[in-house]
Amino acid sequence: MKRFILFAALLAGGFAASAQEAIWGGGEVVSPEILPDNRVTIRVLAPEARKVEVTGDFLPAQRVETPFGQADAAGVAALVPVGNGLWKYTTPAPLAPELYSYTILVDGFRTTDPSNVYAIRDVASVSNVFLIEGGRADLYRVDDVPHGTVSHVWYPSSVLGEDRRMTVYTPAGYENSGRKYPVLYLLHGMGGDEEAWVSLGRAAQILDNLIAAGEAVPMIVVMPNGNVARQAAPGASPLGLERPTPQLPHTMDGVMETHFPDVVKFVDTHYRTVRRKEARAIAGLSMGGFHALHISKQYPDLFDYVGLFSAAVEPDASVSSPVYADSDGKLALQFSKAPKLYWIGIGSEDFLYKANEEYRCKLDGMGYPYTYYETGGGHTWRNWRIYLSEFVRLIFK
Template identity: 35%
Template sequence: MKKMLFMCPLFWGALSALAQPARPAPTPNDTLKSVHVSSANQLVFNLYAPKATTVTVSGDFSKSYGPKNLVKAESGVWTYTTEPIRPDLYSYDFVVDGVKTIDPKNTQLKEGENGYSNLFAMPGSEMDYCAIKDVPHGTLEQVYFFSKVTGKTSRFHVYTPPGYEKMKASLPVLYLQHGGGDNDASWSTAGRANFIMDNLYAQHKAKPMVVVMPMGHPGSGFYMNPGIDEDPYYKQLFDEIMPLVSTRYRVQSDRNHTAFAGLSMGGLQALNIALFSPEKFGYVLPLSTGYFPPQQKMLEEKFAAQLRNPEINRLKLFWIAMGGESDIAYKNGVAVNALLDKYGIKYQTNSYDAGHTFITWRHNLVEFAPLLFN
């Protein structure tokens, strides 16, 4: 018979203590709130970095978007307080001694092509439009596919409305494009597109639609010229993404049930689609964009005949929005509108005065989504 070996409980306790790593000494970071709202509706940023020499924060909480210096306390906590601002969803980036640093106390992130930024939702009635509320929610999916255009695997996001699984009818589709430096996840993180659409549906303000959010720069390079031949984006969109969406989802693929909206770089893509491939879409909505002066000149010198294409004025809606005069694309946009006027191209304009930021573009979506497919 084997003998059982019993150990004294005190022995086990001592052995367990030896096996546990020593707990670090307490610091102010243990209970620190990296972002909070003051009683005066200011955002207060805090970062514990006792060995740092400089800490800045930048983001769309400021129209200038430039870096703001945090001040260091003896505790090692750096702090910056904004001017009073209105409730909304804000993005921000810390930079510590010249290195961009994700806030370690905040898991809310905006995904971009080259990294992440943090997000903070400042509560209040003004951000009700994009809040996560007790309403029926749609489904957000990631779709991966191998692109023959680029020779690599790519991805796009798709939002389907609440109850889509039980719907028998095919739905119209909105292609919603991000800007330069962002990616196909940006409209569902910083853009809150899925929650905005949920809230619009709960208020019966928009028709059910599938929203497709592609990667806007599948190849290397940044393409600003007029036309759809240089940038591989258009071939990937027309030949791969749109057919794949029609296969995987119950969507109507005719022109009058297909819309395209894009911001900044995606807005240039929207302009190119309106001018060079209008027959594919019934609704085109460029946001915070405009060709640069050399491209404006190129457009008129090389593509004047294209500007007279009658298909452009057969768009059910050509809706051009800006972020007010502080939008960095404002002057280009005004010049492009004047060129459209010269060639008799019909369009509507809209503005939300929050500059070249996702605050503007979220409110753009709230405005234009109810106009689609009516």
């Protein structure tokens, strides 16, 4: 009996030691370290490496060629060896307040920072993140304010003949208030999914903080999956742990727009919503901006607020769909019904800037009112978080 007790004690001790290894094994290298003056130090332990680099959006951008023309890519900086296999890089100047992302390159092999547990997936890539607080970036923090609830919800689509997944944000107090709320339908870009706005866009934090400050009306935010060839985000559908890709069929061919009333119908029958045009908004980034543009004019009695964030505008010339037919006539009908807000935001270096400029010229020529918001930079989440925080301040008021 004593031998059994001793064996059990040793076994338990072994598990404890193993657990302690898991707890303490990763705590030796501090990275990233945000210094008091908002410079940032990245450290990597790589004793066998010949070269270690960091690439991220806090570094000076590089111009690269893409299928859509020139665009900004994340900059690259070299870490220097400081002894005992440790490599280090410190930004030469303080960083402006922002949520930044980065990855590590070890002898050309891209990986995440092993000392930073905070990582986000964007399509098929995973990056670490860190937050420099202050100014607008404080909207991206989890502050000590009342918090809304984020749920992943499945809904039936009669048009597509399948169940599909969406993410829904309900504001603080929704569960017990008994009141009805306006709804913002918030759409992701190409390669994204129903998780993008809450993970990359910090939508829940932005809404929580603006609502708590009285700068935004309490609202429900519905974030559907805009990829009609996929029921849900990678890993959350019957397809299993497939590799994410932006190259999906039926992304901008009218199918998403055709099935969208299924989304609105489900939300209006399963949530306490104000079921009127003046209590509905639709907005989206890039491909989602394209969908918001065409959904809002296809169903001109559904939405009184429209937000186009770095939006694609025209369908590909090879696409034929009734959704895109008589575009000028549908736009005329939409504006004859006097939407309360038609909001366009884009970065001055965005590869879609010219297309948006031409679209604004078209609206100007037809005398259709809109609000325009221009930032610096390009086709990035840094801009889309700004556009969301500006747009939600203006709607439902």
